Amino acid sequence: MKYPKEVNAYCPNCRKHTLNKAKSASKGKARPMAMGNRKHERKLMGHGGKRAGEKTVKKQGKRQKIILECSVCKKKQERVIGTRTKKKIEFNA
Numbered sequence: 001m002k003y004p005k006e007v008n009a010y011c012p013n014c015r016k017h018t019l020n021k022a023k024s025a026s027k028g029k030a031r032p033m034a035m036g037n038r039k040h041e042r043k044l045m046g047h048g049g050k051r052a053g054e055k056t057v058k059k060q061g062k063r064q065k066i067i068l069e070c071s072v073c074k075k076k077q078e079r080v081i082g083t084r085t086k087k088k089i090e091f092n093a
């Protein structure tokens with residue numbers, strides 16, 4: 001999927017349309033000792049049962065997320081674009 005590097009988009013902070021820089025959103029590193037992760041690990045111990053995070057049906061592809069950075073106030077917003085795709089997002093020059 002292709003997307004322009006700069007787009008004119010609404011900035012909730014400036015409350016108007018401004019020029020925004022687009023880049024792909026990336027997940028940060030998972031913290032293995034975070035409370036939620038420890039809780040989840042505990043649930044995975046033992047036998048069977050329905051457990052969170054184990055999917056029986058895998059979705060085809062993911063919805064691409066981008067980060068828009070306002071050129072005026074430098075605030076960032078997330079935006080989901082398009083539908084589920086297997087291809088990674090590309091930014092036009």
Ligand SMILES: [Zn+2]
Pocket residue numbers: 011012013014015018070071072073074075
């Ligand atoms: Zn702004």
